[in-house]
Amino acid sequence: MLHTLQKLLAKPDVALDSIAAVVTLEPGLSAKVVRMANSTHFGRGAPVEEIMEAIHRVGMTGVQELVTFAVASQLVGRPLATYGLDAQALWSRAVACAIAASSLAERSGSNRSDAYTAGLMHGLGLMVIDKHASKQWPPRQRLLASAGYPLDYASEEREWLGFSHAEAGAALLELWGFSEAVVTAVRYQLAPEDAPAHRPLSMILATARWARSLFCVPEENIPELPSDTWLAEAGVEIADFDEWLRAVRIRYTLACEELRLG
Numbered sequence: 449m450l451h452t453l454q455k456l457l458a459k460p461d462v463a464l465d466s467i468a469a470v471v472t473l474e475p476g477l478s479a480k481v482v483r484m485a486n487s488t489h490f491g492r493g494a495p496v497e498e499i500m501e502a503i504h505r506v507g508m509t510g511v512q513e514l515v516t517f518a519v520a521s522q523l524v525g526r527p528l529a530t531y532g533l534d535a536q537a538l539w540s541r542a543v544a545c546a547i548a549a550s551s552l553a554e555r556s557g558s559n560r561s562d563a564y565t566a567g568l569m570h571g572l573g574l575m576v577i578d579k580h581a582s583k584q585w586p587p588r589q590r591l592l593a594s595a596g597y598p599l600d601y602a603s604e605e606r607e608w609l610g611f612s613h614a615e616a617g618a619a620l621l622e623l624w625g626f627s628e629a630v631v632t633a634v635r636y637q638l639a640p641e642d643a644p645a646h647r648p649l650s651m652i653l654a655t656a657r658w659a660r661s662l663f664c665v666p667e668e669n670i671p672e673l674p675s676d677t678w679l680a681e682a683g684v685e686i687a688d689f690d691e692w693l694r695a696v697r698i699r700y701t702l703a704c705e706e707l708r709l710g
Contacts, residue, residue, distance in 0.1 A: 555684060
């Protein structure tokens with residue numbers, strides 16, 4: 449379903465009705481799109497009840513974010529035993545990162561939709577690796593531990609598998625037909641200075657992950673600020689950082705209240 453929608457959304461002349469027709473093929477997804485279109489995060493005006501109304505409400509500029517948001521919430525449907533993460537914790541991280549990344553894109557003039565999608569999907573590789581671990585016999589006895597921001601679980605993943613969740617998630621997004629910009633940003637989210645292209649978006653995602661860790665993983669030690677280089681290339685001046693962070697925290701808090709899983 450996501451692969452089909454991505455191919456459709458990539459067409460410059462796609463009609464909203466065509467997108468609605470694909471979404472309605474899966475009732476569960478249709479219900480999520482309608483519910484999310486009625487939230488403060490996406491909604492404007494009177495409540496909508498039908499998928500067509502929901503998609504026309506947000507228009508072409510918002511439909512990719514709305515549909516990707518709804519699909520992502522379906523992907524995050526179970527706990528990740530390999531990491532000791534429940535589904536709601538994983539979803540909260542995705543929402544926080546998406547909101548922070550889109551806010552940075554607005555400030556820097558980067559593509560907001562790409563930033564939002566990269567933020568929402570930045571942890572997809574965790575699900576890929578957890579799925580792999582669930583098929584191993586004998587089962588893995590020890591949780592993969594996070595080293596905290598910026599590497600998260602990458603050190604232990606690479607020691608075990610030879611690659612990290614960043615590479616795993618990017619590979620799957622590429623297979624599903626996501627844009628090169630989104631794939632690259634997800635692949636280089638742990639070391640954006642190494643990105644061979646789409647460096648601004650990679651910096652945005654890396655910086656957004658700092659806000660995600662601050663909001664969602666308070667028990668971890670994180671740097672007082674993201675890297676100066678990352679901040680500068682993501683479009684945030686140090687003098688404006690606190691203002692930006694307050695605005696993102698408010699948007700994240702509202703989204704969490706309205707867009708919980710279930």
